[in-house]
Amino acid sequence: MIPRRIFFFTIISFSILAAQTDYRSTIKIPDIPGYKTLKCDFHTHTVFSDGSVWPTVRVEEAWHDGLDAIAITDHIEYQPKKNDIPINHNRSYEIAKKSGDYLGITVIKGAEITRGMPPGHINALFLKDTNPLVKDDWKEVVAEAKKQDAFLFWNHPGWTPQLKDGKTIWYDEHIQMVKDKILNGAEIVNGYDYYPEIQDWCLQNNLAMLGNTDIHSPITFDYPDHERRTITLVFAKDNTEESIKDALMNQRTAVFVKNVLYGKEEYLKEIFINSISFNKSDIKLKGKDWFSLQVANNSDINYELELINDNDQIQFPKAIKLAAGKTVLFQVYAKKDGLTISETFDVEYQIKNLKVTSQEVLKTKFKFNVSVEPKN
Numbered sequence: 157m158i159p160r161r162i163f164f165f166t167i168i169s170f171s172i173l174a175a176q177t178d179y180r181s182t183i184k185i186p187d188i189p190g191y192k193t194l195k196c197d198f199h200t201h202t203v204f205s206d207g208s209v210w211p212t213v214r215v216e217e218a219w220h221d222g223l224d225a226i227a228i229t230d231h232i233e234y235q236p237k238k239n240d241i242p243i244n245h246n247r248s249y250e251i252a253k254k255s256g257d258y259l260g261i262t263v264i265k266g267a268e269i270t271r272g273m274p275p276g277h278i279n280a281l282f283l284k285d286t287n288p289l290v291k292d293d294w295k296e297v298v299a300e301a302k303k304q305d306a307f308l309f310w311n312h313p314g315w316t317p318q319l320k321d322g323k324t325i326w327y328d329e330h331i332q333m334v335k336d337k338i339l340n341g342a343e344i345v346n347g348y349d350y351y352p353e354i355q356d357w358c359l360q361n362n363l364a365m366l367g368n369t370d371i372h373s374p375i376t377f378d379y380p381d382h383e384r385r386t387i388t389l390v391f392a393k394d395n396t397e398e399s400i401k402d403a404l405m406n407q408r409t410a411v412f413v414k415n416v417l418y419g420k421e422e423y424l425k426e427i428f429i430n431s432i433s434f435n436k437s438d439i440k441l442k443g444k445d446w447f448s449l450q451v452a453n454n455s456d457i458n459y460e461l462e463l464i465n466d467n468d469q470i471q472f473p474k475a476i477k478l479a480a481g482k483t484v485l486f487q488v489y490a491k492k493d494g495l496t497i498s499e500t501f502d503v504e505y506q507i508k509n510l511k512v513t514s515q516e517v518l519k520t521k522f523k524f525n526v527s528v529e530p531k532n
């Protein structure tokens with residue numbers, strides 16, 4: 157028997173310990189003008205298809221990982237656990253939604269339409285009822301999803317088992333779905349796989365770009381040692397299902413994976429600009445003496461800058477690594493003696509890990525007021 161006082165003390169100690177292990181990470185990526193930057197994963201599986209975790213675990217993982225919203229997207233046509241878990245295509249969402257409400261994670265009802273290529277696998281989000289999507293003809297399935305006003309995106313277009321001659325290509329069926337406004341987006345990243353052709357295809361066809369985990373196992377099996385999971389960034393008015401849908405339907409997304417950001421130039425530029433700040437914008441030089449500048453990076457993204465417009469008067473750093481959460485000191489100096497100038501320099505850098513197309517990275521200009529006086 158435990159004396160009463162010790163018993164209570166034990167309970168209190170355990171609850172403090174439990175509270176200490178319940179922590180949520182934050183992903184520091186700034187908001188952009190007019191919108192919040194939400195961190196989302198729109199492709200996850202549970203035991204209700206071929207995943208290995210209960211739906212509540214998906215929500216708890218998302219909370220721990222600093223996400224704002226997830227979609228539960230169990231396969232419709234692939235139900236390998238049906239002898240143990242009765243088929244009910246809405247059930248994984250219903251279970252997850254309760255946890256989402258408790259933890260403040262927006263849970264979106266989705267499903268993975270799982271077919272051979274074409275059309276391959278397609279996720280439908282914001283479904284009202286998944287059960288009517290059980291049909292033989294995939295065209296009728298997407299029509300039913302559209303009847304429910306769902307957002308549809310093409311999953312892992314570069315998934316090896318579904319490639320033709322080893323290449324990622326879109327078929328007439330995909331082109332038609334884009335024309336008919338049935339397809340609204342595509343994964344340019346699934347897990348750690350990036351599909352460059354699909355990034356360009358999304359840009360050309362006004363499709364939202366997504367990057368999701370397609371997680372089946374517990375998240376730490378695929379992303380061990382605090383590795384950050386693949387996320388879709390959504391630029392939304394607020395963290396509600398309605399605002400997320402509005403953002404997705406209007407292609408206000410970007411993808412963050414392994415320290416690379418993929419997305420439209422306008423969004424990546426805003427994220428970059430709102431991540432950093434200089435301590436000075438005026439550079440006062442004497443002769444060839446060094447002048448130091450500091451730039452702080454308040455985001456979780458490590459930026460890799462490379463100078464692209466050199467000049468013959470002032471030397472700006474050729475390369476700058478802006479480490480996440482750090483302030484970097486760098487030097488500026490006159491390239492020659494005897495200069496007397498006072499002018500504004502537009503210094504252009506490219507940011508090597510911000511990809512605005514499959515072939516191009518973001519370029520951005522900084523304005524510096526530079527004055528040089530001869531050294532006495």
Ligand SMILES: [Zn+2]
Nearest residue numbers: 268277311312
């Ligand atoms: Zn799939």
Ligand SMILES: [Zn+2]
Nearest residue numbers: 199201268370
């Ligand atoms: Zn999947």
